[in-house]
Amino acid sequence: MVLYAGIDLGGTKLLTVLLNESMEVVGKSKVKTPVLESGDDLVLLMIEQIEVALASENAGTLEDLVSLGVTFPGPVDFTTGYVKDTPNLGVRDFPLRTSLEAKVPGIVVLENDVNAGIYGEFVAGAARGYKHVVGLYPGTGIGGGIIIDGHLYRGASGGAGEIGHMKIQLEGRLCGCGQRGCLEALASKTSLAKDLVHLAGTGKAPTIFEKAGTDIANIKSGLIKKSIEAGETEVQKLVEKAAWYLGVGLGNVVNIFNPELVILGGGLVEKLQPWMFPVAESTMREFAMPSLAAKVELKVAELGDDSVARGVAALAKEAVLR
Numbered sequence: 001m002v003l004y005a006g007i008d009l010g011g012t013k014l015l016t017v018l019l020n021e022s023m024e025v026v027g028k029s030k031v032k033t034p035v036l037e038s039g040d041d042l043v044l045l046m047i048e049q050i051e052v053a054l055a056s057e058n059a060g061t062l063e064d065l066v067s068l069g070v071t072f073p074g075p076v077d078f079t080t081g082y083v084k085d086t087p088n089l090g091v092r093d094f095p096l097r098t099s100l101e102a103k104v105p106g107i108v109v110l111e112n113d114v115n116a117g118i119y120g121e122f123v124a125g126a127a128r129g130y131k132h133v134v135g136l137y138p139g140t141g142i143g144g145g146i147i148i149d150g151h152l153y154r155g156a157s158g159g160a161g162e163i164g165h166m167k168i169q170l171e172g173r174l175c176g177c178g179q180r181g182c183l184e185a186l187a188s189k190t191s192l193a194k195d196l197v198h199l200a201g202t203g204k205a206p207t208i209f210e211k212a213g214t215d216i217a218n219i220k221s222g223l224i225k226k227s228i229e230a231g232e233t234e235v236q237k238l239v240e241k242a243a244w245y246l247g248v249g250l251g252n253v254v255n256i257f258n259p260e261l262v263i264l265g266g267g268l269v270e271k272l273q274p275w276m277f278p279v280a281e282s283t284m285r286e287f288a289m290p291s292l293a294a295k296v297e298l299k300v301a302e303l304g305d306d307s308v309a310r311g312v313a314a315l316a317k318e319a320v321l322r
Protein backbone atom coordinates (compact mmCIF):
# COMPACT_ATOMS: atom_id res chain seq x y z
CA MET A 1 0.00 0.00 0.00
CA VAL A 2 1.25 3.47 -0.92
CA LEU A 3 -0.26 6.46 0.90
CA TYR A 4 0.20 10.22 0.87
CA ALA A 5 -1.09 12.35 3.76
CA GLY A 6 -2.18 15.97 3.75
CA ILE A 7 -2.84 18.05 6.86
CA ASP A 8 -4.65 21.36 6.67
CA LEU A 9 -3.95 23.09 9.96
CA GLY A 10 -6.23 26.10 10.25
CA GLY A 11 -6.99 28.48 13.08
CA THR A 12 -10.18 26.57 13.90
CA LYS A 13 -9.75 23.01 12.56
CA LEU A 14 -7.12 20.41 11.72
CA LEU A 15 -8.20 18.32 8.74
CA THR A 16 -6.22 15.26 7.65
CA VAL A 17 -6.72 13.27 4.44
CA LEU A 18 -4.98 10.20 3.06
CA LEU A 19 -4.68 9.71 -0.69
CA ASN A 20 -3.78 6.53 -2.56
CA GLU A 21 -1.63 6.34 -5.70
CA SER A 22 -4.66 7.38 -7.83
CA MET A 23 -5.17 10.49 -5.67
CA GLU A 24 -8.43 9.12 -4.22
CA VAL A 25 -9.29 9.93 -0.61
CA VAL A 26 -8.94 6.70 1.40
CA GLY A 27 -8.97 8.09 4.95
CA LYS A 28 -9.91 11.25 6.76
CA SER A 29 -10.04 12.89 10.19
CA LYS A 30 -11.05 16.26 11.55
CA VAL A 31 -10.63 17.89 14.97
CA LYS A 32 -10.92 21.38 16.38
CA THR A 33 -7.54 23.08 16.59
CA PRO A 34 -6.66 23.00 20.30
CA VAL A 35 -4.51 25.52 22.14
CA LEU A 36 -1.09 23.90 22.27
CA GLU A 37 1.78 24.21 24.72
CA SER A 38 4.59 23.81 22.21
CA GLY A 39 5.64 22.76 18.73
CA ASP A 40 6.25 19.22 20.05
CA ASP A 41 2.57 19.05 21.05
CA LEU A 42 1.64 20.03 17.52
CA VAL A 43 3.75 17.21 16.08
CA LEU A 44 2.12 14.69 18.44
CA LEU A 45 -1.34 15.94 17.47
CA MET A 46 -0.55 15.63 13.76
CA ILE A 47 0.77 12.06 14.12
CA GLU A 48 -2.28 11.14 16.21
CA GLN A 49 -4.60 12.52 13.53
CA ILE A 50 -2.78 10.61 10.79
CA GLU A 51 -3.32 7.45 12.88
CA VAL A 52 -7.04 8.31 13.23
CA ALA A 53 -7.32 8.79 9.47
CA LEU A 54 -5.45 5.50 8.84
CA ALA A 55 -7.90 3.68 11.12
CA SER A 56 -11.01 5.44 9.75
CA GLU A 57 -11.32 3.26 6.64
CA ASN A 58 -8.61 0.68 7.29
CA ALA A 59 -6.45 2.62 4.87
CA GLY A 60 -3.15 1.12 6.05
CA THR A 61 -0.43 1.76 8.61
CA LEU A 62 2.01 4.59 9.23
CA GLU A 63 4.66 2.53 7.43
CA ASP A 64 2.66 2.90 4.18
CA LEU A 65 3.11 6.65 4.26
CA VAL A 66 5.38 7.82 1.44
CA SER A 67 5.13 11.54 2.13
CA LEU A 68 3.26 14.09 4.18
CA GLY A 69 2.20 17.61 3.21
CA VAL A 70 1.27 20.21 5.83
CA THR A 71 -0.12 23.73 5.73
CA PHE A 72 0.44 26.01 8.71
CA PRO A 73 -1.63 29.13 9.55
CA GLY A 74 1.30 31.39 10.40
CA PRO A 75 4.63 32.55 9.04
CA VAL A 76 6.78 29.75 7.63
CA ASP A 77 10.32 29.76 6.28
CA PHE A 78 9.79 27.33 3.42
CA THR A 79 13.51 26.84 2.81
CA THR A 80 14.32 25.65 6.37
CA GLY A 81 10.89 24.29 7.34
CA TYR A 82 10.80 26.47 10.48
CA VAL A 83 7.49 27.93 11.59
CA LYS A 84 7.79 31.28 13.28
CA ASP A 85 6.00 32.75 16.24
CA THR A 86 2.30 31.86 16.07
CA PRO A 87 0.97 32.87 19.52
CA ASN A 88 -2.69 31.99 18.84
CA LEU A 89 -1.60 28.34 18.36
CA GLY A 90 0.96 28.31 21.17
CA VAL A 91 3.79 27.50 18.76
CA ARG A 92 7.04 29.47 18.91
CA ASP A 93 9.96 29.40 16.45
CA PHE A 94 9.98 25.66 15.75
CA PRO A 95 11.52 23.25 13.20
CA LEU A 96 8.21 21.70 12.09
CA ARG A 97 9.48 19.92 9.00
CA THR A 98 12.46 18.12 10.59
CA SER A 99 10.41 17.30 13.72
CA LEU A 100 7.73 15.63 11.57
CA GLU A 101 10.35 13.88 9.44
CA ALA A 102 11.68 12.26 12.61
CA LYS A 103 8.23 10.72 13.24
CA VAL A 104 7.01 9.58 9.81
CA PRO A 105 8.76 7.30 7.31
CA GLY A 106 8.50 9.58 4.25
CA ILE A 107 9.44 13.13 3.39
CA VAL A 108 7.54 16.17 4.66
CA VAL A 109 6.49 19.19 2.60
CA LEU A 110 5.28 22.53 3.97
CA GLU A 111 3.14 24.74 1.75
CA ASN A 112 0.92 27.78 2.14
CA ASP A 113 -2.79 27.08 2.26
CA VAL A 114 -3.83 29.05 -0.81
CA ASN A 115 -1.26 27.29 -3.02
CA ALA A 116 -2.39 23.96 -1.58
CA GLY A 117 -6.07 24.77 -2.17
CA ILE A 118 -5.52 25.66 -5.80
CA TYR A 119 -3.39 22.57 -6.31
CA GLY A 120 -6.25 20.53 -4.81
CA GLU A 121 -8.61 21.98 -7.44
CA PHE A 122 -5.96 21.15 -10.07
CA VAL A 123 -5.69 17.45 -9.16
CA ALA A 124 -9.29 16.75 -8.17
CA GLY A 125 -11.61 19.72 -8.62
CA ALA A 126 -12.56 22.58 -10.94
CA ALA A 127 -9.12 22.80 -12.60
CA ARG A 128 -8.72 19.11 -13.37
CA GLY A 129 -7.43 18.65 -16.92
CA TYR A 130 -6.11 22.22 -17.24
CA LYS A 131 -2.41 23.16 -17.30
CA HIS A 132 -2.36 26.95 -16.93
CA VAL A 133 -4.46 28.08 -13.99
CA VAL A 134 -4.65 31.06 -11.68
CA GLY A 135 -6.73 30.96 -8.50
CA LEU A 136 -8.02 33.85 -6.43
CA TYR A 137 -9.61 33.46 -2.99
CA PRO A 138 -11.18 36.61 -1.52
CA GLY A 139 -11.55 36.17 2.24
CA THR A 140 -9.95 38.03 5.13
CA GLY A 141 -7.40 39.03 2.50
CA ILE A 142 -7.17 37.84 -1.08
CA GLY A 143 -4.99 34.78 -1.57
CA GLY A 144 -3.66 33.84 -4.97
CA GLY A 145 -1.94 30.86 -6.55
CA ILE A 146 -0.47 30.18 -9.96
CA ILE A 147 -0.09 26.92 -11.87
CA ILE A 148 2.10 27.13 -14.96
CA ASP A 149 2.36 24.20 -17.37
CA GLY A 150 0.98 21.81 -14.74
CA HIS A 151 3.28 22.91 -11.90
CA LEU A 152 2.67 25.16 -8.95
CA TYR A 153 4.72 28.32 -9.45
CA ARG A 154 6.42 29.35 -6.19
CA GLY A 155 8.81 32.05 -7.38
CA ALA A 156 12.39 32.57 -6.21
CA SER A 157 11.71 32.23 -2.48
CA GLY A 158 8.26 30.63 -2.25
CA GLY A 159 6.38 33.92 -2.18
CA ALA A 160 4.77 34.05 -5.65
CA GLY A 161 1.04 34.61 -6.04
CA GLU A 162 0.44 37.75 -3.94
CA ILE A 163 -2.25 38.75 -6.41
CA GLY A 164 -4.20 40.47 -3.62
CA HIS A 165 -1.52 43.13 -3.39
CA MET A 166 -1.74 44.10 -7.03
CA LYS A 167 -2.33 47.86 -7.14
CA ILE A 168 -5.73 48.65 -8.62
CA GLN A 169 -6.36 52.19 -7.38
CA LEU A 170 -3.09 54.04 -6.77
CA GLU A 171 -4.32 56.47 -4.14
CA GLY A 172 -7.11 54.24 -2.90
CA ARG A 173 -7.96 52.65 0.39
CA LEU A 174 -5.19 51.60 2.80
CA CYS A 175 -4.30 47.90 2.69
CA GLY A 176 -3.12 45.68 5.52
CA CYS A 177 0.30 45.56 3.82
CA GLY A 178 0.75 49.28 4.42
CA GLN A 179 0.25 50.41 0.84
CA ARG A 180 -2.79 51.87 -0.86
CA GLY A 181 -5.25 50.63 -3.43
CA CYS A 182 -4.37 46.93 -3.40
CA LEU A 183 -7.00 44.54 -4.81
CA GLU A 184 -7.31 43.13 -1.29
CA ALA A 185 -8.23 46.55 0.12
CA LEU A 186 -11.05 46.87 -2.43
CA ALA A 187 -12.48 43.39 -2.97
CA SER A 188 -11.73 41.16 0.04
CA LYS A 189 -14.46 40.08 2.43
CA THR A 190 -12.91 42.38 5.03
CA SER A 191 -13.15 45.45 2.79
CA LEU A 192 -16.71 44.57 1.78
CA ALA A 193 -17.63 44.14 5.46
CA LYS A 194 -16.25 47.61 6.23
CA ASP A 195 -18.46 49.12 3.53
CA LEU A 196 -21.48 47.12 4.71
CA VAL A 197 -21.04 48.24 8.32
CA HIS A 198 -21.02 51.82 7.14
CA LEU A 199 -24.15 51.18 5.07
CA ALA A 200 -25.88 49.43 7.98
CA GLY A 201 -25.26 52.54 10.07
CA THR A 202 -27.26 54.62 7.57
CA GLY A 203 -30.30 52.33 7.77
CA LYS A 204 -29.98 50.97 4.21
CA ALA A 205 -29.14 47.40 5.20
CA PRO A 206 -31.65 46.49 7.94
CA THR A 207 -31.09 42.71 7.66
CA ILE A 208 -27.39 43.18 8.31
CA PHE A 209 -27.91 45.78 11.03
CA GLU A 210 -30.37 43.57 12.89
CA LYS A 211 -28.05 40.52 12.98
CA ALA A 212 -24.57 42.04 13.03
CA GLY A 213 -25.03 45.61 14.22
CA THR A 214 -21.98 47.51 13.08
CA ASP A 215 -19.42 44.86 14.05
CA ILE A 216 -17.32 43.83 11.06
CA ALA A 217 -16.56 40.43 12.63
CA ASN A 218 -20.27 39.52 12.58
CA ILE A 219 -20.73 40.11 8.86
CA LYS A 220 -20.79 36.61 7.39
CA SER A 221 -21.21 35.73 3.71
CA GLY A 222 -24.57 34.04 4.41
CA LEU A 223 -25.90 37.19 6.08
CA ILE A 224 -24.91 39.31 3.08
CA LYS A 225 -26.80 36.86 0.87
CA LYS A 226 -29.93 37.13 3.05
CA SER A 227 -29.77 40.89 2.87
CA ILE A 228 -29.60 40.89 -0.94
CA GLU A 229 -32.43 38.35 -1.12
CA ALA A 230 -34.48 40.66 1.11
CA GLY A 231 -34.21 43.29 -1.62
CA GLU A 232 -31.59 45.51 0.04
CA THR A 233 -30.30 46.90 -3.23
CA GLU A 234 -27.54 49.06 -1.77
CA VAL A 235 -25.96 45.89 -0.37
CA GLN A 236 -26.17 44.25 -3.77
CA LYS A 237 -24.48 47.30 -5.32
CA LEU A 238 -21.55 47.06 -2.88
CA VAL A 239 -21.15 43.34 -3.59
CA GLU A 240 -21.18 44.05 -7.33
CA LYS A 241 -18.63 46.83 -6.84
CA ALA A 242 -16.27 44.41 -5.06
CA ALA A 243 -16.82 41.92 -7.89
CA TRP A 244 -16.01 44.67 -10.39
CA TYR A 245 -12.67 45.34 -8.69
CA LEU A 246 -12.05 41.60 -8.64
CA GLY A 247 -12.72 41.53 -12.39
CA VAL A 248 -10.24 44.40 -12.97
CA GLY A 249 -7.59 42.41 -11.10
CA LEU A 250 -8.47 39.27 -13.05
CA GLY A 251 -8.10 41.17 -16.32
CA ASN A 252 -4.53 42.06 -15.31
CA VAL A 253 -3.86 38.46 -14.29
CA VAL A 254 -5.11 37.19 -17.65
CA ASN A 255 -2.84 39.64 -19.48
CA ILE A 256 0.23 38.53 -17.51
CA PHE A 257 -0.27 34.76 -17.38
CA ASN A 258 -2.56 33.90 -20.33
CA PRO A 259 -4.28 31.19 -18.24
CA GLU A 260 -6.82 28.77 -19.70
CA LEU A 261 -8.73 28.90 -16.45
CA VAL A 262 -9.18 31.27 -13.55
CA ILE A 263 -10.73 29.90 -10.37
CA LEU A 264 -12.53 31.96 -7.78
CA GLY A 265 -12.83 30.34 -4.37
CA GLY A 266 -13.69 30.92 -0.74
CA GLY A 267 -16.94 31.34 1.17
CA LEU A 268 -17.67 34.85 -0.06
CA VAL A 269 -17.67 33.93 -3.75
CA GLU A 270 -19.39 30.59 -3.14
CA LYS A 271 -22.27 32.21 -1.20
CA LEU A 272 -22.62 35.30 -3.37
CA GLN A 273 -21.94 33.65 -6.71
CA PRO A 274 -25.17 34.81 -8.46
CA TRP A 275 -24.19 38.46 -7.94
CA MET A 276 -20.39 38.32 -7.97
CA PHE A 277 -19.58 35.84 -10.70
CA PRO A 278 -21.25 37.51 -13.74
CA VAL A 279 -19.80 40.93 -12.86
CA ALA A 280 -16.30 39.55 -12.23
CA GLU A 281 -16.41 37.58 -15.48
CA SER A 282 -17.63 40.37 -17.76
CA THR A 283 -15.17 42.84 -16.19
CA MET A 284 -12.28 40.39 -16.55
CA ARG A 285 -13.08 39.99 -20.25
CA GLU A 286 -13.44 43.75 -20.69
CA PHE A 287 -10.01 44.51 -19.17
CA ALA A 288 -8.02 41.61 -20.65
CA MET A 289 -6.52 41.80 -24.14
CA PRO A 290 -9.24 40.52 -26.54
CA SER A 291 -7.15 37.60 -27.85
CA LEU A 292 -6.46 36.42 -24.27
CA ALA A 293 -9.97 37.14 -23.00
CA ALA A 294 -11.36 34.91 -25.74
CA LYS A 295 -9.38 31.90 -24.46
CA VAL A 296 -9.95 32.04 -20.71
CA GLU A 297 -12.63 30.35 -18.63
CA LEU A 298 -13.75 31.45 -15.18
CA LYS A 299 -15.02 28.87 -12.68
CA VAL A 300 -15.85 28.66 -8.98
CA ALA A 301 -13.81 26.23 -6.83
CA GLU A 302 -15.48 22.84 -6.31
CA LEU A 303 -13.77 21.01 -3.45
CA GLY A 304 -14.80 23.24 -0.55
CA ASP A 305 -13.24 22.41 2.83
CA ASP A 306 -11.21 19.46 1.53
CA SER A 307 -9.27 21.33 -1.14
CA VAL A 308 -6.31 22.40 1.01
CA ALA A 309 -5.67 18.99 2.64
CA ARG A 310 -6.08 17.16 -0.68
CA GLY A 311 -3.87 19.66 -2.46
CA VAL A 312 -1.06 19.51 0.07
CA ALA A 313 -1.18 15.69 0.00
CA ALA A 314 -0.90 15.83 -3.80
CA LEU A 315 2.05 18.24 -3.48
CA ALA A 316 3.66 15.76 -1.08
CA LYS A 317 3.30 13.11 -3.78
CA GLU A 318 4.74 15.44 -6.41
CA ALA A 319 7.72 16.13 -4.11
CA VAL A 320 8.54 12.41 -4.02
CA LEU A 321 8.55 12.23 -7.82
CA ARG A 322 10.60 15.39 -8.22
Ligand SMILES: [Zn+2]
Pocket: 164, 165, 175, 176, 177, 178, 179, 182, 184, 185
Ligand atom coordinates in the same frame (compact mmCIF):
# COMPACT_ATOMS: atom_id res chain seq x y z
ZN1 LIG B 1 -1.65 45.33 -0.01
